[in-house]
Amino acid sequence: MPIVETKVFNDTLGKKNVIHLNNAGSSLMPAVVLKAQVDHLNLEAEIGGYEASDREAEKIQAVYTSVATLINCQPSEVAIVENATVGWSMAFYAIPFKPGDRILTAEAEYASNYLAYLQIAKEKGVSIDIIPSGENGILDLAALEHMIDHRVKLISITHVPTNSGLVNPIAEIGEIARKHDILYLVDACQSAGQIPLDVEKINCDILSATARKYLRGPRGVGFLYVKSSVIETLHPPMIDLFSADWVSENEYVLRKDARRFENWENNYAAKIGMGAAIDYALDIGLENIEARITELADYFRSQLRLIDGVFVHTHCPVQCGIISFALDGLEAETVKERLKADGINVSVTTPFSTLIDATRRQLPNMVRVSVHYFNDKDELDRVLDLLRKIAK
Ligand SMILES: Cc1ncc(COP(=O)(O)O)c(C=O)c1O
Structure with missing residues (x-):
């Protein structure tokens, strides 16, 4: 079955409370x-x-x-x-x-x-x-x-x-x-x-x-x-x-x-x-899930790159639902807390989780946004708006 937004949204009880972008941490269970x-x-x-x-x-x-x-x-x-x-x-x-x-x-x-x-x-x-x-x-x-x-x-x-x-x-x-x-x-x-x-x-x-x-x-x-x-x-x-x-x-x-x-x-x-x-x-079908996650994540990534002072990790041609980035002059943890205060769940990825990659690429602590198919463009736009304000 292709993704039916209304069904998927209704099945996701937590969507009423939060914008959940921590699916790489722990996602929201369907009812x-x-x-x-x-x-x-x-x-x-x-x-x-x-x-x-x-x-x-x-x-x-x-x-x-x-x-x-x-x-x-x-x-x-x-x-x-x-x-x-x-x-x-x-x-x-x-x-x-x-x-x-x-x-x-x-x-x-x-x-x-x-x-x-x-x-x-x-x-x-x-x-x-x-x-x-x-x-x-x-x-x-x-x-x-x-x-x-x-x-x-x-x-x-x-x-x-x-x-x-x-x-x-x-x-x-x-x-x-x-x-x-x-x-x-x-x-x-x-x-x-x-x-x-x-x-x-x-x-x-x-x-x-x-x-x-x-x-x-x-x-x-x-x-x-x-x-x-x-x-x-x-x-x-x-x-x-x-x-x-x-x-x-x-x-x-x-x-x-x-x-x-x-x-x-x-x-x-x-x-x-x-x-x-x-x-x-x-x-739902894993192909359908992958297509929707890719569409949402690509949108988020492309908009994020337009914000001054944002460094987006990873430029490989094939990317999935995880997007990690740093904001100039702001600790990732601070950004996470600012988003949390607005009901947005993201996480922080530290060099310790992937030390070889982080050392070779000199990666700092980064904000990790991980989108799922039950997210939507309106949610992502709200997060992007807030990030634009935080980055100023
Ligand atoms: C790539 C990868 N492998 C393994 C794990 C460990 O999974 P679990 O906490 O279920 O043992 C994680 C958890 O974040 C992970 O990201």
């Missing part, structure tokens, strides 16, 4: 997503938590199918976890690195991922190599090809970084990873819900995402995809009685599906909420 969770919480209160998950077993299983439909994989290749970091880490720390192995990653890599590389580098004698980006910020594919040798164990890329609208060419990177038979991990935390994702086309082995951002789901839940042929080569860093069967005093047997990366207890209301959010996005 059905909220209801799906509240219904399950009510059921837990009425009949008991275990009894509620038993009764809703089919609905809970259907969440795996929803994720699988979203990214074009099998439900058995999906684990549902607490957030993107848990999903990413459960897979990353399962990789059997040995001394001398290399990890190739991109400049705008997310802090938590890079911290994990540093830990493994220290513990296992692995090296981290940064694939350079061209002037426009996009990863340089020729440089990547050039860097590959037999020691490269992993190519690990963030699709859309947390600090800008940059969209890395993950399918082209995937082709290179396949050609050289190298394990390929994609952090799709900021792209899931705003850009169509197809793991077959991306050619990735592992992909992680979270519910609360562009998917418009609840906080505290996310998912991990692991390709079927790779699952059994990865031993989760932490196991429990759900991910493994305890078969004798000295033996256990791991699950054969991706749920070996889950553990027993989880927040079923949030899980069901994520399923409802994915179904809502699928109903």
Whole structure:
């Protein structure tokens, strides 16, 4: 279904209260997503938590199918976890690195991922190599090809970084990873819900995402995809009685599906909420969502560039819903607070979130505006007017 503004606006309860431009932080849930969770919480209160998950077993299983439909994989290749970091880490720390192995990653890599590389580098004698980006910020594919040798164990890329609208060419990177038979991990935390994702086309082995951002789901839940042929080569860093069967005093047997990366207890209301959010996005269509976000973000970016004293980060030709910028002589936090006082939600991105990119490009703290399809041009014009006043 194409985007029907009135329906989408009415479904977004928070739109009455705020101009929400912090969708890269945590978006506004559609009413059905909220209801799906509240219904399950009510059921837990009425009949008991275990009894509620038993009764809703089919609905809970259907969440795996929803994720699988979203990214074009099998439900058995999906684990549902607490957030993107848990999903990413459960897979990353399962990789059997040995001394001398290399990890190739991109400049705008997310802090938590890079911290994990540093830990493994220290513990296992692995090296981290940064694939350079061209002037426009996009990863340089020729440089990547050039860097590959037999020691490269992993190519690990963030699709859309947390600090800008940059969209890395993950399918082209995937082709290179396949050609050289190298394990390929994609952090799709900021792209899931705003850009169509197809793991077959991306050619990735592992992909992680979270519910609360562009998917418009609840906080505290996310998912991990692991390709079927790779699952059994990865031993989760932490196991429990759900991910493994305890078969004798000295033996256990791991699950054969991706749920070996889950553990027993989880927040079923949030899980069901994520399923409802994915179904809502699928109903609208990810192509429609992407087109509308691109239109709104391009408009905002182009108007922003006309304001004196505004520096807009990222000039790459393909950009998504995230726009980061700085205003001359004003702290990003001050701008955020000024906007907040007018009922406008934005966030601040600091160099610490993407240190390599920020250092190379000498980026300051920046205001991050992240638009979604439920935003509209009137809202953006109000924000732009205010920014013109603030910038004076
Ligand atoms: C690119 C990227 N990856 C990973 C994460 C971590 O996601 P989560 O907080 O759900 O673990 C974020 C969060 O902002 C992110 O922007």
